[in-house]
Amino acid sequence: MQQPQHPELDLGPVRALLLDADGNLFASEEPAFAASTGVTNDFLAWLGSDHHWEPADLQAAALGRNFRSLAGDLAAEQGVTVPDDEMETWVAREQDVVTRHLAATLVPDPAVSDALRLLADRWQLAVVSSSALGRLAACFTAADLDEVLPVADRFSAQDSLPAPTSKPDPAVYLLALERLGLAPHEAVAVEDAVSGARSAVGAGIPTVGNLVFVPEPERAERRRALLDAGVVAVVEDWDELVDLLGLQEERRTEVSA
Template sequence: MTIKALIFDFDGLLMDTETTLLDSWRAEWRRHGLELDESTFFADHGGDTTDEKYELLAGAVGPGFDRAASHARRTAYRDERHRTLGLTAGLDAWLREAEGLGLRLAVASSSRRDWVAGNLARTGDLARFEVLACGDEVPAHKPDPAVYRLALQRLGLPPEAAVAFEDTSHGVSAAVAAGLRCVAIPNLYAHNARFDQATLRLPSAAGTTLTEVLTQVEAAPI
């Protein structure tokens, strides 16, 4: 096997933090008797869009909107949901299989390092990853390839020696722009038709072994 390392996105791929994010905002809109427009909720790029989301909610609520109180409620709601949030189905088995194959593991995320490391530490998975490359360590977010290039730099590997795993089209674009082959597992809110750049697309990580996936990846052109 020529593949030496696996590089995973975090939000929506390793953990379904996308659903908890959406639920927290949906609950906050409903508290004000409003419905969130979910069709435009997820951005087509990585990074933090919190300010934009609060501006939209404030505009809908009007002058009485209290952002500080809203933020406190919403984050408390999401934190409670995260108490029992673990790895996405099938990912624990893949990570164990990767460890057995001697593959090195990394994360490349547009989110802050404290967010990624904190969530992985909470579930006892942080030590499994040799490298973290995060959004607050690079000048631009996905689809910019900077975070993947940083992960490869820290691994000391060329892109052909690693495979990326992503749940969004802009994440796939970032991985491909860094020269990586990429396995796409679209999240529940992604548009499946936008994953043409992926080397391989799967409905989930459950039901297939990592070895089977990597065999298909290795057979594909770089």
């Protein structure tokens, strides 16, 4: 079997792949920010700001972070202290709007699910996300990924930690390592966003950047940014990740069967 050619990716001790969700396992970024923009603009108005985001600008500014993190930054910029109960109301509203939209929008992608099932034959798979567990549940069901990535193997920076946070804070990756009984070198993370890559790298985990759902005009810039964030390699899609991880022969056998 051909082995991965990247010198910094030693798969010998690896026991698990830790996978970001949004923009990595399904094309959820654009519909999520389209749904989130209205809530974000309402929150800005509540803060006393007259600024209004367009979905593309909001996505560029907040990619890889959850609404709680973004809202906290927006409030700080306005010099407004948001009471905890008020923040929870806004977070719940945004989560509800986005979750319902994603549940109605996402569809299964065989290129992703086939690669995941192949990878799951070799390594344990887990999800490490900034998104809330409720949103993840709707996405995984819509994308038909519940079987390969069940609820017990999902970690949320929003819901799984004692105090909610968001990538690039490495806390959610550190939690996943602890719960799975892994040292950092016993895992490989797969991330599409720079903030997610910084989170995984900050936890000491070898990380691969994945451009699978990044629009073509943005790929060269995203590749550079991911490499600057410390990833050991960048792939174009899940097929290339399978090749990088040395499972070409298994894929050829599966295709020919």
